[in-house]
Amino acid sequence: MSAVLTTNSTAAPIHQASPGLWTLAWRRLKRDKVGMVSLVVVVFFLLMIAGSYTGIVAKNWSKEVGVSYANPSFLSGAVNLEAKVENKESVAKVPYVDLSDIDPLAPRYKEWEERTAKIKVTETPRAETLLFGGDKWGRDVLQKAIKGAQTSIFVGLIAAFIATFIGTILGALSGYLGGRVGDFMEWFYNVFSSIPYILLILAFAAVFASSPAMADFRGVPMVIAILGLTGWTGIYRLIRAEFIKHGSREYVKAAEAIGASHSRRMFVHILPNVSHVCLVQLSQHVVQFIKAEVILSYLGLGVPVDSVSWGTMLAEAQSELVIGKWWQLAAAGISMAILVTAFSMLTDSLRDALDPKIK
């Protein structure tokens, strides 16, 4: 770097920023092939949900475009009994019974028929096959999976942000201040974490769902709140340990010696030094919360019926599997597996890249 610099260093005043720890971490991440592939996958998913949010893709996921349980296009030859039944019902002719002599409305039928004829009815033909098949109502499973990704990832990301935020603040206070504050928080943490996790989530869900104050808060925001408010415990413990460790480091003492306040020492000095822990925890919790949202929705406590998430898709899939319609399960399962795996591997690479050994 210095060799390059000497050519122009005489001219311009030296304002050359040198690589900070984040820049170095990014360089190391770029060399990690697995990490970069995972990053590309994750970015692809994020772009996809941005697309579905703005309506560029999967806008019409709720349109019933295909026949019930439409076959995936690569299985177009397969027999679709469900669709046949539906079609038969709609075309079946009921034997005509003449009731005109006893029907008081009989003289008006003709008039009504003429009037209905004036209204144009265009019946969209339902597709026999869809790209990745259809669900019970003939909705495109692929579009559902994309839209479902939007809900699931959104829930995972926001809930992870909330949990990391709570965990970091509480962990910082407890680890840095210690003493009575620390003791109190440890008690609170112990009580909180002594409740089995799933039970805790269900309890929160039950309270939220039944309280009238939360009425316009149901659905996705509720899921986010539940996950965020219950998921901070692990992060709290880690951040607390980091703050205890860093609190006694010389650079913090040096900051105290120059007169930096407590909050400055906590958040300006120590926090950037433990931020890699926050980041890794954040991404781990995104994965965990995506899975938790699936569980919640599967149990019927998650997102409402008028929207779709990977969890609701999986919940629907259990009845479909019985009649051999596997593609909804596959679509939700595969996309979730890809994202979660990519995210986990990205997290691992991030941890390697951010490992502050170079200090």
Added chain:
Amino acid sequence: MEHILQVKDLNVKFRLDGGAIFDAVKGTSFDIPRNSTVALVGESGSGKSVSAMSIVRLLPREQAILSPRSEVLFNGENLLRATDARMRDIRGKDISVIFQEPMSSLNPVFSVGNQVSEVLRLHMGMTKAQAWTRSEELLNEVGIPHPKLRMNSYPHELSGGQQQRVMIAMAIACEPKLLIADEPTTALDVTIQKQILDLIAKLQASHHMSVLFITHDLAVVGEIADTVVVMQNGEIKEQGTARQIFESPQHPYTKALLMCRPNVSKRPMRLPVIEDFMGPAGLQPEHLAQRHRGYAPDDEIVLEVKNLSKHFQLKEGLFKKRDVPAVKGATFKLARGKTLGLVGESGSGKTTVGLTLMRLHSASGGEVLFDGVDLLKLSERDFMKYKRRIQIVFQNPYASLNPRFTVGQILLEPMTIHKIGKDEQERVQMAMALLQRVGMPEVSFYKYPHEFSGGQRQRIAIARCLTMKPDVLICDESVSALDVSVQAQVLNLLQDLQDEYKMSYIFISHDLAVVKYISDQVMVMSDGDVVEVANSDEIYLNPKQEYTKKLLGSIPKGWQEEKAA
């Protein structure tokens, strides 16, 4: 065969992050004769440890590249070509190594006896009972008191010196033919250092082994080495018998290494540094002007400390608390523009005095009068005004700078907190000026601490204190973690700054030669007690207390002093 080990044309390169190659050792050759001690001396980065580690093949496999021409002949066998199994056999049995940090080299969850006897069982095929008995003899031989009891102790129950003795016991357990000691005394107090050096010298003679002793401090090896090899930047600058090296050094670098360590008998105005010797003219150290030290009766007193004491409370059991006194009634005065040296072994309470003065620890009693105001009685808010006037430079420059701050942020922060300077622009200018003052280029302003060496970081830490223009600067072992040559530069800088800004220093160190050089008055501490306070020349020429005499006796004397004595 005369030589137990011959290193021939050793070339080691390291693969760095990003594919760059770093030449660590560039074709060094040296021999270790039987029954003798060879010292490998050089600054950090000189390749001395790398050379030693490549003898036992303990370099990281992925990064280190050894040249195919290199040879390490141990009794005629090329170790660089030996199989891994053969190397495992040799390591610990024929060649053993002791490291710098005894605390991290011992396993904390096994008892000392367990760890020593494990070596014996693995390499000598002894039974458990045999190994245990032999371990006890070994602990006795390396001078651990009550070896029978200590066999069941865990590493944390031993002092640093005792831990190093255990490491030595493990190293000599299998009667090795070669002992490699990698800076074995650097982390220890002077008094302990002396004991360990004596022990190694004694064992070398009684066990008929050879020792390869690695250090950055030439003075340390004067008493024990037969042959000295001086390395710089991966090359051997000079090698010869200890007499040649100490009495008539040929290479300017060797001369510089010998001279830049403060000497108890001389006190030049500035310490000579390596560059002085490497210049075209060289340097005639005999003609350096000498500096006079000591308090004068009309000195203005900046800081007066009366009966300062500090107790730490240890919890015992559930509810009991026990007071552990760290400082028991320290009383001293600090004059403007003068330096008070604080010496003592670790645990003597010297650092606690420094931290308590600044209220980084709360004091248990006593007064600290600064401009007639008792700092210990002020409220947090009132103390803020005084905070900038007493500052501290810590020991470890790698830990005392926040790694996520640029040097600029580090320097601007205290000015922002204490509202020094009109606006940001003026502060930046002041920071730039200070960087130049401590001998750092202005580009450093935009860099991060990890891009600098230890000495440079210590300069940055000093610049950070200077931003607040303090009256009193506490240097807590500020040069102890640095190489002797870098130490001389930082000491010179501190001296220049004192002359320029008339600052007063409290200089805390375990190194008596450094304290003698920089201090006007010296305070000797032991177990929290002030043993002796006097002008520095007086205390060194005419120590009154037994403890002071003992401390002075353990200063490494190098070669010439020993001959004179």
